[in-house]
Amino acid sequence: MGIKRLDNVAIVVESLDEAVGFFEKLGMSLDGRTMVQGDFADRTVGLSGIRSEIAVLKTPDGHSRVELTQYLQPEPIATAPSAPNQIGMHRLMFAVDDIEETIEHIGAEPLDGIANYEDTYRLCYLRGPSGIIVALAQEL
Template identity: 35%
Template sequence: MKVQRMDHVGVIVNDLPAAKAFFLELGLEVIREVDVEGEWVERIIGLTDVRETVVMLKVPGGEANLELVKFYMPLDEKGIQPSFANTLGIRHIAFAVEDIEGITAKLKNKGAKLFGEITNYKDMYKLCYVRGPEGIIVELAEKIEETEVQ
């Protein structure tokens, strides 16, 4: 018995079009979008009267996918709870990128916010955290080539 690979990360959202647009802007691609309901999903996730839409996205050339889920039933009465980088639990999704400055500028034009600034980590990576729709936290990491450091 062993884990073979990471398949996907699921993110529950309220505004599916906004979340989908954010990740498409980041460069992910839609694999499929499907409405889900019925006893089979209820048995898997332990909820009743489930009605949801699932958008599965992929990173070009990557193996793991991102699943965005909008629940129409049952609803979460608490709504979106603000979180910070140090809040316990799963907190962010990290992507390796090219042209971190260009990507962050594009995302900021679409309403995303940088937590702080793009930072050079030991001349190995440029790193930053971006908050997207509904408080989704994304870490961007651009590998610094040795020629850039010299």
């Protein structure tokens, strides 16, 4: 008995369209988009009167998914973007072929440049929509 697989990582965002566009630029593809509401949603999440729109995106290999949620009800709670050393969800990391090309394509800036880890990986963190920290890793 135990887990069979990781189905997805869910992230609440301010703008679903903006977040979907960002992850599509990274190379993910939309797997589905729908409204979520009703008793099952309230009971699952532990909030009352949920009405949200979700989009699920998958990686090119089809093994990993990100679920983006924009709450319409109850009103979402804005927070400051997380810091890399803040307790809680830290970041999403994606393997890329060319780190500079990817950064240029998505129009983002690394938090503090691109680092070389033991001549094995080139790594950087950047901010996506709603302050999400995204890490990119290029194997050398």
